[in-house]
Amino acid sequence: MSYTVRFTQEAERDLLELHAFLAELDPLPAKAAIETLRKALDLLALFPFSCRKASGADTPRLREMVVSFGQRGYVMLFEIESKQYVTVIAVRHQREDDFF
Numbered sequence: 835m836s837y838t839v840r841f842t843q844e845a846e847r848d849l850l851e852l853h854a855f856l857a858e859l860d861p862l863p864a865k866a867a868i869e870t871l872r873k874a875l876d877l878l879a880l881f882p883f884s885c886r887k888a889s890g891a892d893t894p895r896l897r898e899m900v901v902s903f904g905q906r907g908y909v910m911l912f913e914i915e916s917k918q919y920v921t922v923i924a925v926r927h928q929r930e931d932d933f934f
Contacts, residue, residue, distance in 0.1 A: 837879050837920045845910075848925040852908070867903055871910075871925070874901040878912065882920045885912075900928070 841849075849871070856864035878885070878899055885897040888911060895915070901908040911924045 835917070837882055837914070838918055839875050839879050839912075840919055840921045842921060842923050845922040845924050852925065852927065863904070867908075870903045871901055871908065874899060874910070875922075878910070878920060878922075882912070882914050 849868075853864050853868055856867055882897065885899040887894055888896045888898045891897075893913075896911070896913050899910045899912065901910065906928045909926050909928055910922050911926075912920055912922045914920050
């Protein structure tokens with residue numbers, strides 16, 4: 835079974851900002867980061883429960899996916915809403931503050 839992955843407006847904005855930051859430095863890593871995140875989303879659609887529960891969350895449906903990229907990476911906060919939908923709530927670089 836595969837879930838449909840959706841994005842909140844904040845998560846879409848996060849992705850655009852992360853891409854813009856990298857693209858300003860060097861377009862090649864920016865493109866590679868987006869491709870890495872795209873592959874992670876493919877896995878998320880198949881195995882959302884394999885990701886860790888979000889720290890500080892009051893529900894087991896709120897989870898975090900760590901996406902390795904270079905020496906650091908990204909963290910996607912998402913909610914498993916139903917048997918059909920997973921919604922990405924926010925995306926952060928691993929060095930950024932927590933979601934809560």
